[in-house]
Amino acid sequence: MANNVIPPHQHGFTPGRSCSTQLLLAMNDCTKVLGDGHSVDTLYFDFAKAFDSVLHNRLISKLQGCGISGKLLAWVRNFLEQKVVLNSYTSYRSSVKNPHGFGEYVIDGTAITSCDVVKDLGIMIDNQLKFHDHTTTVAKKANRLLAVICKTFQYFDHTTFINLYKSYIRPVLEYGNIIWEPQYILDQEQIEKIQRRATKLVQGLQNCTYNDRLTALNLPSLKYRRLHGDMIMFYQLLHSHFSLDTSDLFTTTTLSTTRGHNYKLFKPRAASRVRSTFSLYEPSMAGTVYPIT
Known part of the structure; x- marks a missing residue:
């Protein structure tokens, strides 16, 4: 990025x-536009086949012409020689199609197929930003993993369960939840049900209530962890832990009459459901403030 080789919109494999x-930035842009009553159309490109058909020598020459050399160029050459192809490519401004009036795009005479749900960086994004499909997909995947663990292990003490659950199940339930945090009770229960079922596997806790099982295992509910994760993300954004321009995400209040620290946030009025349920605002909705540390 310092040599202007990597564009500022690149997020993968970059520090911070x-x-x-x-x-998060894509959803912020998307919900803001939809909240203003406009539509959003997004084009997704899959370069898997095209990338593998590119002449590698020509690609290396073009990279050298862009100023890429040394270890980075050698890494790219090794990457190509091993015939490892990219599964997909998603542009920075990825978001979701507006549910009203899909338009048809044509490139070089080929019509682009529209869809109601698309997978973007592991998140199933639907055309209404409700994330029902992603919640269902995550729950099914976690249940399959839990079934495999049950077939592999016959006995679960506290330590064994915690290690397996935190390593294999909970990461699936929490990946990217700052984006898709369920806003509907049915979706929240679908996710929480996985942990309810899993905690019953522990020897001696089968007949205990869910809250008692959580206390015995020193586990919080998944809903609490989602809120806690939102607060951590909000804090990191507010204190510039990420190399991002956060001016478009939120602003601090300019009122001089407020007491305490200078990190009280201004929450803009949301004119639509998609904007009001945008998970970035959840910590502020919960009344959370962030003192200077």
């Missing part, structure tokens, strides 16, 4: 950025 930050 991640898939979550990319999707």
Whole structure:
């Protein structure tokens, strides 16, 4: 990025950025436009076949012409020689189609197929930004993993369960949840049900209530962890832990009459459901403030 080789919109494999930050900015742009009553159309490109058909020598020459050399160029050459192809490519401004009036795009005489749900960096994004499909997909995947664990292990003490659950199940339930945090009770229960079922596997806790099982295992509910994760993300954004311009995400209040620290946030009025349920605002909705540390 310092040599202007990597564009500023790149989030993968760059310090201070991640898939979550990319999707966070994309969803912020998308919900803001939809909240203003406009439509959003997004084009997704899959370069898997095209990338593998490119002449590698020509690609290397073009990279050298862009100023890429040394270890980075050698890494790209090794990458190509090993015939590892990219599964997909998603542009920075990825978001979702507006549910009203899909338009048809044509490139070089080929019509682009529209869809109601698309997978973007592991998140199933639907055309209404309700994330029902993603919640269902995540729950099914977690249930399959839990079934495999049950077939592999016959006995679960506290330590064994915690290690397996935190390593294999919970990461699936929490990946990117700053983006898709369920806003509907049915979706929240669908996700929480996985942990309810899993905690019953522990020897001696089968007949205990869910809250008692959580207390015995020192586990919080998944809903609490989502809120906690939102607060951590908000804090990191507010204190510039990410190399992002956050001016378009939120602003601090300019009122001089407020007491305490200078990190009280201004929450803009949301004119639509998609904007009001945008998970970035959840911590502020919960009344959370962030003192200077």
